[in-house]
Amino acid sequence: MDKTIMGSAKLDGSVVGIVSDGSADFASGTLERRGKKWIMQTGLASDLIVQLGNHSFRLHKLPMVSRSGYINRLVIERKGKEESKNSMPINLDNVPGGAKTFELVVRFCYGLKLDLTASNIAPLYCAAHFLEMxxxxxxxxxxxxxxxxxxxxxxxxxxxxxxxxxxxxxISPWAKKLKILNRCSEAIACKACANHKAFDFSTCDAALFGIQGIRSTYSEVEVSLDQWWFEEVSLLRIDHFLEVVDACKRKGMKPDLIGESIAAWTKKWLSRVTLLDNLTAQKLTYQLQRVAIESLIRILPLEENSASCNFLLNLLKVGLLMDSDSDLVKRLERRIAFMLEKCSVPDLLVKNRIDSDTTYDVGVVVRVVQCYVSVVWINHPPKLFAVGRLVDGYLAFVAREERLTVRDFQSLAEALPKDARFCDDNLYRAIDMYIKAHPNITEAERMEICKAMDYHRLSKEAQEHALKNDQLPMDMMARFILMEQVNMMRSATNSRSDYRRTATQAILRTSSSSSHSWFSSQKEVRMMKKEVDAMQAQIRQLQQCRLKLRTQMRGAK
Structure with a gap:
């Protein structure tokens, strides 16, 4: 029986193969389906029953055993065990593709018309290997x-x-065993890399000749053209997507383009799944989601700037929700921490779920900033002021969040050391915005928030604003007033010292001058003494004011 396969293309661009048969041994028969039973009508009595679960096929031995080595062995093993005219059923529960694919196998064995399509070729290919055809x-x-x-x-x-x-x-086990997944992934990677702009010659062809490649820079329009394959790839299942990414890496695709494809897939995947907590998620679904997140973290390119800070933060957030492997989470935190010095406020905006209390997840940002202080700031020469401005800008952005807790705001405000800020003006601005946006927080909570800033690190303009800010807690206001008085006392003391030095200099000048100028110098000394006495009187008044404020504070407590 001689068969040939012919390929043709449909109008939609898909490919269809038609298997034709030159023999007519059984080609005149028809395969009828009655519920879950298939009966081959050829005019000859059926002498073979094949069972697939609760599906059965009534067939003939000759066309089946002459093409399938596996069925041939099963028939020989069953020989002599027949209970009636018909043989005992042969069980083929494990055939790839199940009854739907086995029906195509039967049509092929009987020489009937068989349409091969992209949707059935993989199961049929695996079934052919399983049946040893x-x-x-x-x-x-x-x-x-x-x-x-x-x-x-x-x-x-x-x-x-x-x-x-x-x-x-x-049919994943068989598809992987027969390298269908690998072949498809390689084909996708080849087509994605066919555009030379998406191909990194420095890691592929040039490397073969020992030449150091030079990376080109592309405009935003050119980069968007490199992403033409993202949409289809983002619809793949996680294991298939991982195969494609590995193939793209082997082909030498640029790391930043691989990172963008991973981000596109993750965004599409997150839109299709529901992230549930441990108490409500089904165990299997939860484990699959966790494995997916851990796999994404592992396949991220290690090159700098291959993935955006915002995407990595979102990935970290989901990893924490899924209780992912702690080592992977820490590795991701460190990676983001090293990027903070080059980030802007929009990079830190990680949205919460719809049913969450706040619009943005502040907790994940706190983790990364704390990691920055413990890893980057201690072991590397950082741009600390840049991170300080970043955190203060982020605090000001989220300060108006109605349900942002005092604890989260305070944790982030205090996550950086004191010398991370050139001055505390931006921090004071964020604190002021938070207190005004949350008028119902207690006096003690306001005091806890304000502890993050230092009065002496405020500019003159900020100090003047703080002294007039009735939204600040009373204790903090009292402290600010006392600090201002101390500053005035120090200023007055310094002025008095200056006057004393000036008087001493005048006396020395008098002793060495002529007697004509002696009376004039004495008059100058008396005037300076009066000014010093007046300054001392002011200092005593300030000290009395301070005592009164302390008394009032004790009474308030």
Whole structure:
């Protein structure tokens, strides 16, 4: 029985293969389906029953055993064990693709018309291998036919590649064993890298010749053209997507483009799944989501700037929700921490779920800033003021969040050391905005928030504003007033010292001058003494005011 396979293209660009048969041994028969039973009508009595779960096929031995080595062995093993005219059922529960695919196998064995498509070629190819349908049993057998069509699809149709991968989801072990996933991934990577702008010659062809490649810079329009393949790839299942990413890495694709493809896939995936906590999520679903997140963290390119800070923060947030591996989470935190010095406030904006208390997740930012202080700031020469401005800007942005807790705000405000800020003006501005946006917080909570800033680190303008700010807690206001008085006392003391030095100099000048100028110098000394006495009187008044404020504060407590 001589079969040939012919390829053709539909109007939508997909490829269809038609298996034709030159023999008419059983080709005149018809395969009828009655519920979960398939009966081959050829005019000859059925002598073979194949059972797949609760599906059964009433067939004939000759066309089946002449093409399938596996069925041939099962029939021989059952020989002599027949209970009636018909043989005992042969169980094929493990055939890849199930009853739907086995129906195609039957049609092939009987020489009936068989349409090969991108949706059925992978299960049929795996079933042919499972059933041992090689040319050792019949010329141009099913393995050869499906291999030819599969290769044709790999190199012809971009759209059908993803249809093949989709059909592999139910037969993953066989698809991986027979390298269908690997072949599809390689084909996708080749097509994605075909655009020379997406190809990094410094890690591929140039490396073969020992040449140091020079990376080119591309405009935003050119970069967007490199992303033409993101949409289809973002629809793949996680294990298939990982195969594609590995293939792209082997092909030498630029790390930043790989990072962007991972971000696109993650965004699409998060829009399709529901992130549930441990108490409400089904155990299997929860574990699959956690494995997905951990896999994404592992495959991220290690090169700097291969992934944006905002994407990594979102990935960290989901990893924490999924209770991912602690080592992976810490590795991701450190990676983000090293990026903080070059970040802006929008990079830190990680949105919470719809049912969350706040719009943005402040806790994940606190973790990263604390990691920065413990890892980057201690071990590397950082741009600390840049991170200080970043954190204060972020605090000012989220300060108006109605449900932002005092604890979260305070934790982030105090996450950086004191010398991370050139001055505390921006921090004071964020604190002022938070207190005004949350009028119902207690006096003690206001005091806790204000502890993060230092009065002496405020500019003159900020100090004047703070002294008039009735939103600040009373204790803090009292402290600010006392500090201002201390400053005035120090200023007065310094002035008095200056006057004393001036008087001493005048006396020395008098002793060495002529007697004519002696009376004039005495008059100057008396005037300076009066000014010093007046200054001392002012200082005593300030000290009395301070005592009164202390008395009032004790009474308030």
């Amino acid at each position: 090689s040319d050792d049993y019949h010329e141009s057998n099913l393995i050869l036919q499906t291999e030819a069509f599969l290769s044709f699809v790999m190199f012809s149709s971009w759209k059908d590649l993803f249809q093949v991968l989709k059909s592999c989801e139910t």
